[in-house]
Amino acid sequence: MSTSTPTAPRRVLAPLSGLLLGMFVSMIASTVVSTSLPVIIHDLQGDQGAFTWVVTATLLTTAISTPIWGKLADLVNRKALYQIALVIFVLATAAAGFAQDPGTLIAFRAVQGLGAGGLAALSQVLMADIISPRERGRYMGLFGAVMAVATVGGPLLGGVITDAFGWRWNFFVSLPIAVAALIMVQRTLPHSSVSSRRPKIDYLGIVLLSTAVSLLLIWVTSAGSSFDWWGTETILMVGGALVAAVLFVVVELRTSEPLVPLTLFRDRTFTLAVVASIATGIAMFGASVFLGQYMQMARGATPTEAGLMTIPMIAGLLLSSVGVGALITRFGHWKPYLVVGSILLTAGATLLSTIHYDTDFFLVSVYMFLLGAGVGMTMQNLVLAVQNTAKPSEIGVASSGVTFFRSLGGTVGVSLMGAALATRVTDLFGGAQEKIVAALTALGPEGATWAKQLASGALPRVATMPESLRVIVEDIYAQGISSAFLIAVPFGVISILAVIFLPNRSLSTMTTSERRQASEADLATVSVPAGMDAVTATGTVPVVAPDARADEAASEARR
Template sequence: MTHRQVLEALSGLLLGMFVSILAGTVVSTSLPLIIADLGGDQAAFTWVVTATLLATTVSTPIWGKLADLFDRKLLLQLALSVFVLGSALAGFSQDPSTLIGFRVLQGLGAGGLAALSQIVMADIISPRERGKYAGLFGGVMAVGTVGGPLLGGVVTDAFGWRWNFFIALPVALLAIVLLQRTLHLPKRARRRVSIDYLGFVLISGGVSLLLVWVTLAGSSFEWASATSFTMVAGALALLVAAVFVELRSPDPMIPMTMFRDRTFTLSVVASLAVGVAMFGTAVFLSQYMQLARGATPTQSGLLTIPMMAGVLIASSVFGSLISRTGRWKAVMVTGSGLTIAGLLLLSFLHYDTPFWYVGGAMFVLGSGVGMVMQNLVLVVQNAIEVRNLGVATSAVTFFRSLGGTIGVSVLGAVLGHRVSTDLGANIAALPVDQQLVAAQTLASGTIPHISALPEFLRVPVEAAYGTGVGTVFLCAVPLAVISLVAIVFLPRIPLGTRTAQQRLADGDRPAESDAVVHPEEPTHADDPVHTDGPVDGTRATTQVPAGVAADAAARGDEATPAGRTAGGA
């Protein structure tokens, strides 16, 4: 495909991604206000976020498996429709429970969009060329993530928070039409459909039970209690049973053999930590801005711009650099280091931290996430067999969502405990008459409207949330360190120059066997043939005798390295 054809094919895909990001982020700045209006507490706030992530996490491998079996374009449109339907219904919520239910439906569609967009990209763009288009995806992510909270704040202040769930409908309809008109995927050979229903039930049940335990422990029951032990034991039993079923299934939901690939396994480990950094920061930074700094939803959206600017700039600049040089590992190691630095800087947050410091720390963290997040998927798609492309892509996205879901749940519990402890100590320092008023004001346990609090109570509440959010970021640092270690040990497999469909047509040969031959510079008898270097991304040179190369090219022989080079070229 030419550059123009690729851009046309990506137009509907990018708009669909923009809608999904916009519908997810547009409520982030107004979520504290939404929960307060619906009478929810900190647990409800966490569950509204967790419900979407949980549904996204559980459904992602299912969408990935379906992508290997059915029409990917139709699945993409279906996922977008489900997502928008869930968003629209959420606008009619009357209490936290109904909002959580509709957010689950929203998450089911989001799981499909997250996995399928990456899979479709691999179909039409080679790993080596994909970096130059990463800027487009980074731009869409940045505009949706920055513009969403800002737009959500303006809409909330002007029309009310319910309109946050409705504004994506016309854009989504346009995206579905545009996908139909512009995205033309190559026809794939038909496969006999075989869905591993038992594996799906066991994986979904085990992951869901684990996440429900993480969310409820510490609030509904103690961490060390009979209920906790029962839920953990049940979740582990279901997941162990899932492994046995997947090992014996003829067409497993998540092929266990993929974990033999070191690139895939280490990318999964790194994705868990990236998920915490990506989802956790978005959730808790909005709470910090509104509950610790007294910002309105609109101001909260503006104040998070440095984070998304870091994502946009890093993904665009370093994506182009990877396409030009083929070197990806140094970029990802640097990004992991920046992620650790950003989290450490944000761990010092207080209710009166200077905004220039907060903005700088968010920019550092955003840059790190932008350099790592998309490239983890790229590295896996480059190394894995094409027949497992959908499953592998969705698996990386699945574990990223899983890390984010567990991270938000655990960190939400940490925040609730820290806020409760600090708030009690802060109120105890007030005069007795003010303590009585504070007790009556905060008796419901719901998230307060900062602007409606008495003046003497605002600083104790803001101070509690300020230090609480700082503690949350400190708790995320060890996971970021694990991500760095995993990326350091990733094998340096050079990026391939063929799309997934081309690799499939060539017998699903691995990316490292790609030949790089420029059409305008034909290979002559005595010229060296260049192939991607095996270790550092440089080009290794191999002399191919004229007769061997010609004979191998004539018969399509791939039995020897020389034959592979000529045939691949």
């Protein structure tokens, strides 16, 4: 009789390396433009609305496409899907480098999000195929390390490239890494098991979901600037979003292959994890977007300096994700770390809502560290908790469901924060007219040039402004950005409550492939004859199910 052993590290690390490199490509391509975004929008003559939509467009299509990729992952070959997503992402990223106006850049960033949704959803599903939830903690640490390296290196690299070669090269730098990732995935990632069901895509659900989310975001970002909050446009957009959302629920209840199976919400773990993921998405994406803008617009930093100044947040994310992942694998406890993480996330967002242009940078660093540590403790571990309880046949939609709502939370959060920032900055500029006019007048002929730039509505290059004008503008943007972070606080409180009520279930020691095989076996007499080893559907990780694990196999199969 074979003996039970943990997942073999060598057998896991080979296919995992392809996933890690693919994730690194997607993250480096996204983060490399974060510090240069104010410069990009300035050069393309975009305003604060364009700045927000460059980010929101990617998050929107990521959110919408994530459940689609997750559904496909339960029906067709996951390896091929992952490679397709990687190609879409990289080609769209390269195309964005040729954009000549904000509209074109936003369009290519939207296509980029389609690929990002696949990479985000499929990496989690593929990892569940080869690693059990109990063993996954240590490997989650590797994902956290790669994420931290990309998140630290991306802004720094982007700042250096922008200052030395121009911002367009930020979109081309990931191409050679992408080619290496494709080769690595092809060589190391095994073909995953394919469902015997005939693939059926819920196209009507896709259209309704896209309509509901898009109308909501357009309303959030445009109300108060392009049209009144209470007017015909608001009634049409909000009403249309509600109708599309209701129809989406009806369609999902009636279709045989729903895009987002609403039965998943019967599982308390999934429902509460979704609620907590929304706050995580708001904190994660909001911080990455607006902290870089704060460094440049409120503290006069260059893109390179802005990348260096956000290191404390990334340090918190790195230390918490790697350290907590190792602790979860060693001791098997995951809930305490989620509770602490949600508290740190909320505390960090609350403290960042108090910053000014002249706040001691040490304090700002502490606030960023707390926020990063909270994100690192919650982001991957919420997916882990859901995968631990999801049925093997629904592991794709369950994993992508959490990722979807995290992306959706980030999308709506960034839109809300961007709208609040734009409104606040406009009001503050109006209230500071006398100071601005006095500063411009004192500059003489140079003041006319700066007056023309400020009147254009495009984002200014604060670092190049004269001292007397720069202080005024920095103070305005600091107040605007701090008020934007205040939006994340109530969502963080809700996240704490959701995590507290999560069922504290023990982590399984079986991979998804093993659980799927167990669910197909005769549950009444789950046993393995002497001398026989079960073989996973993927053929990559040996499945050992001796009598000592029969009870767990049966209980996993019944879920």
